[in-house]
């Protein structure tokens with residue numbers, strides 16, 4: 352058994368669960384460091400999708416035949432798995448969405464549209480992904496609201512002193528990410544939630560990045576809404592979940608109208624279904640919901656604390672090694688980070704870095720990472736971002752470092 356110095360799991364066995372990793376790209380063994388964009392899928396998840404389509408594809412909830420009952424049972428079992436993953440009080444508070452983006456838009460267009468009025472304020476942060484900026488701006492433009500952003504300090508942490516001064520009785524929603532996709536900063540969401548609640552605001556946490564790295568306990572956080580995407584969690588694309596506190600979800604109008612979300616329809620009047628179906632109009636993404644449960648089971652089989660210990664070990668090593676390269680500036684040096692390393696290399700465009708690394712089989716992401724305000728804050732156009740998952744290795748980080756030396760040589 353191959354163990355690492357940080358944790359005692361068998362990295363070779365884990366890598367064998369991810370068939371995509373065993374290939375060559377441009378004549379070199381693939382090094383996949385684009386995990387913050389999307390993670391790779393273990394065989395168990397791929398098989399869950401195949402088993403569903405080969406064995407019991409059927410529409411859910413309305414069918415009484417055997418296949419429909421099995422599909423419904425697995426779909427609802429996945430909802431309970433998400434409840435457990437987030438430590439939510441009940442499965443009715445878990446809404447399946449297409450991902451984090453839809454979860455945020457759902458809250459903006461139902462809670463926000465229904466409860467906010469002209470003059471109210473929404474506080475986001477300077478570290479947000481565009482998907483936690485634009486939905487609020489769209490709502491604000493329509494309703495005469497103000498969107499304000501918590502500033503970002505030089506080390507990539509939020510300026511919590513300024514946050515304190517921004518809160519007032521005009522603040523109705525605070526929407527922040529749990530961890531930043533472009534810098535890796537883990538935000539003090541528990542403190543943000545408590546402070547927002549003290550002025551009567553509700554809080555949405557964007558868990559797109561945190562959910563694969565950190566333990567999530569929505570009851571301990573006392574968060575009102577928590578959104579995540581399955582594809583960043585070793586699950587399929589096009590599926591995710593939104594947790595919402597029951598009282599809020601019950602008070603909110605539906606998001607989309609259609610089948611499934613109704614109790615009774617006449618041409619005069621429609622009554623809406625109970626939670627969570629009120630928010631799940633139309634035939635859902637059944638296969639991917641079923642496979643999300645498999646992804647969560649896979650993560651649980653390793654354990655979040657083992658995952659974060661190993662990923663921290665990778666991040667610490669990568670940060671040490673990459674910082675030693677002359678001309679490198681690490682963007683984002685928060686005390687608490689998920690395994691994201693963003694950097695610029697003096698006078699070399701990030702796109703050139705990405706292309707030359709790809710020629711060596713190393714996949715990183717370059718650009719603004721859908722966080723243009725973060726780039727503006729640091730007066731840069733973009734970064735090169737290496738983001739690590741538990742199937743990555745120290746040897747792969749050494750290849751990245753060698754790859755960066757090659758970039759420098761070629762671009763000199």
Ligand code: PLP
Nearest residue numbers: 450451452480482528532559580
């Ligand atoms: N929020 C953060 C912090 C992200 O990193 C991302 C995706 O990169 C999103 C939101 C949007 O996620 P999705 O595209 O899965 O809806």
